[in-house]
Amino acid sequence: MTSTLLGYRRIAKGLDPPYDHAAYTSTHKRAPKNPPIRIAHTLSEITGPRFGAEMVGAGDADLTHFAGGEALGERIVVTGRVFDEDGRPVSGALVEIWQANSAGRYAHVADQHDAPLDPHFSGVGRVATGADGAYRFATIKPAAYPWKNHYNAWRPQHIHFSLFGPGFATRLITQMYFPGDPLLQLDPIFQSVPDAAARERLVCAFDLETTIPERALGYRFDIVLRGRDAIPFEGGGSGGAR
Amino acid sequence: MSRLTPSQTIGPFFHRALLHEGWNDLAARGAAGERIAIEGRVLDGDGAPVGDAMIEIWQANAAGRYDHPEDRQEDRHGNRPIDSNFHGFGRVATDSEGRFRLRTVKPGAVPGGGGAMQAPHINVSVFTRGLLKRLATRIYFPDEPLNESDPLLSTLPAKRRARLIARAAGAGAAERVLNFDIVLQGADETVFLDV
Numbered sequence: 001m002t003s004t005l006l007g008y009r010r011i012a013k014g015l016d017p018p019y020d021h022a023a024y025t026s027t028h029k030r031a032p033k034n035p036p037i038r039i040a041h042t043l044s045e046i047t048g049p050r051f052g053a054e055m056v057g058a059g060d061a062d063l064t065h066f067a068g069g070e071a072l073g074e075r076i077v078v079t080g081r082v083f084d085e086d087g088r089p090v091s092g093a094l095v096e097i098w099q100a101n102s103a104g105r106y107a108h109v110a111d112q113h114d115a116p117l118d119p120h121f122s123g124v125g126r127v128a129t130g131a132d133g134a135y136r137f138a139t140i141k142p143a144a145y146p147w148k149n150h151y152n153a154w155r156p157q158h159i160h161f162s163l164f165g166p167g168f169a170t171r172l173i174t175q176m177y178f179p180g181d182p183l184l185q186l187d188p189i190f191q192s193v194p195d196a197a198a199r200e201r202l203v204c205a206f207d208l209e210t211t212i213p214e215r216a217l218g219y220r221f222d223i224v225l226r227g228r229d230a231i232p233f234e235g236g237g238s239g240g241a242r
Numbered sequence: 243m244s245r246l247t248p249s250q251t252i253g254p255f256f257h258r259a260l261l262h263e264g265w266n267d268l269a270a271r272g273a274a275g276e277r278i279a280i281e282g283r284v285l286d287g288d289g290a291p292v293g294d295a296m297i298e299i300w301q302a303n304a305a306g307r308y309d310h311p312e313d314r315q316e317d318r319h320g321n322r323p324i325d326s327n328f329h330g331f332g333r334v335a336t337d338s339e340g341r342f343r344l345r346t347v348k349p350g351a352v353p354g355g356g357g358a359m360q361a362p363h364i365n366v367s368v369f370t371r372g373l374l375k376r377l378a379t380r381i382y383f384p385d386e387p388l389n390e391s392d393p394l395l396s397t398l399p400a401k402r403r404a405r406l407i408a409r410a411a412g413a414g415a416a417e418r419v420l421n422f423d424i425v426l427q428g429a430d431e432t433v434f435l436d437v
Contacts, residue, residue, distance in 0.1 A: 005312060015246045017374035026251075026372030029287040030426045036378070036436040039394055042354045044365050044380075045437045047310035048300055049331035085244050098259035106255040110294070124259040160253060162260060167312075168300050168365050169437050171376060175250040192374050193248040201247055224245045 006228040007041030008169040009085060014195035023188035025149050041169060041229075048167040052092035053128040060126040063099075063139040064216075071121035073102025073140035075216035078176070078204065081133040082163065085227030089133025095223075096162040097125045097137065104145030113145050138216060144183055156183035156190060165225040176221050177203045249375035254294045256369075257335055261296075266334040268299075268346035273328035275304025275347030277417035280381065280408065283340040284368065287427030291340025295370035297424070299332045299344060299381075301363075306350025315353070322350070345417065348383065354393045361388035361395065368424055378435045381422050382407045398433065405433045 019031035039045075064071050082090040100106050100123065103115040107123050123142075127135045144154045158175040165172065177184060184190050184203070193199040201224070210218025264270055269277055280299075284292040302308045307315055307322040309329050315322040330349075334342045346364070354360040364381040382389060384407055389395050395403050408420035424432050 009244075011246060012244050015244060016249050019374065019377075021374060024251075024372070024374070027374065028372075029290070030292065030370065030372035032377065032427055032431055032434050033287075034431055034434070036434040037394075037398075038436040040355050041437070042360060043302075043308055043313050043352050044300075044360070044363070047308035047313050049329065050310065051331075083245075085246055096259050098256060100255075108255040108258060110254055122258065160250075160256065160259070162252075162256075167310075168367075168378075171298075171367055172247065172249060173252050173369055173376065174247055175253075189250060189374070192250075195248075198246065198248050201245065202250065223247045226246065227244075 005043070005046055007046060008167065008226045009229050011226065015193070015198045017192035017194070021188065021192040024192060045169040046167045048170065049164055050092075051094040051164060055094050056126045056128050061137040063122065063125045063137065066120045066122045069120035071101070071140045072118050073121075073143075075138065076141050077136065077138050077210050077212060077216050077218045078159065078221055079134065079136035079210055079218065080204075080221040080223060082129050082135065082165075082223045082225065083133055084165075084170075084225050088227075089129070089131070090165055090225055091129055091131045091133055093129045093133075093163060093165060095127050095129065095135050097127075097139075097159055099123050099139065099142040099159040100145055102140050102143055104143035115143075115145065141178070141217075144181075149188060154183050154186075156181040156187050161223065163223065163225065170225045172223070172225055174223075175202065178219070179203055179206060251371055251374050252296060252369040254371045256296060260333065261335055262333070265332055266344050268301075268328065268330065268332045268344070270345070271327040273303065273347045274325050275328075278346060278348050279414060279417050279419045280344045280346070280364070280422055281411060281419060282342060282422040282424060284336050284342065284370070284424045285340060285426065289428070291336070291338070292370055292426065293336055293338040293340055295336040295340070295342075295368060295424075297334050297336070297342050297344070298367040298369075299346070300365045300367075301330045301346065302349040302352050303328045303330060304347050304350055306352045306362075308352070351388055358391070358393050359388060361386050361392035363392075366424075368426075373426075377426070378437045379424070379432050380406055380435065381420075383420070384408060384410050394435075402433050405430070
């Protein structure tokens, strides 16, 4: 077997949150005590599910109306590009999103926050990236909401993102935040990312060019997935730890 | 300098966005191979059920081929064809008692590093509130001769190794049933992998 494959680059220290983060109470009983075992990349990690535009139905990228009516709240457009760490666009990739409504309530049975549901807002969307890695969806700006992590704890406004990328190793679930939110400094989930510059990359940027006159404010949010290792390996697997 | 986007927790409210009809049954389209069901529970450090986890699996088909352009084994051997009825991805959420169930086919062995074969395995991602990034693990199979020489299993002490191997849990009408509990923390902690 002589074909060469490229594994994925290891995530540099500080760029990802740890499992055990004391300020985030839910980690206490859910974070493993043993460090994960590093394994060399093989076909199992390099390959991964491929979902793209075929998963996206008409209207899936527009969350501003649902069940025959207009959602309440501040309309926004969120757009950006998905790249790998070497700046190559990740095309044809499924992006799944979910969020609270403009009152800070999820359309979910487990959300007991005493804020109104909006029958015209599902809070769920899907979009696929184009050839240039670009995606775009229209939605309502989510509100902050309280949670029980500590006394008077509030989650900053955020939208959840789920992406596959090209392989099992590139799977990413994250959250996008909004610029200038005073809750960011107090949020143990946002603050769990050790590297300050990496943390700031979770905050989208207001963008006048994306803003639609008389309709919706625009925000830009680029997403960067893991890039390839520089050194190929032989035989459908790697001989050493990476 | 890497501009990687950091991971954040999936939180408790993902179900409506991420669960899709039929994604818990990978064999539904009539895939070739031995039918199996994988059942298990996700438990926390107190042994309490984790009722808001999402499990994803990714695996090769019964011939040991991944449905992905970078798996070019057929080009070399001609004997590991793509199964047009099998993609190899599944996703399921745990119920309030932490239980999950997936139906699929047993994957074939796939190549590892340096020409070694890896024993048949299923790649697993675990997401839940309280996990700031996904946990990865693998499901291996009991009574599988290749387990002895598998590049990962053979490096582990016996107790840890056993945590990666599913347990036979009987036979259903149309499939073999395997049990694979995922213990996030504690003495019986699952072996998690840094991929």
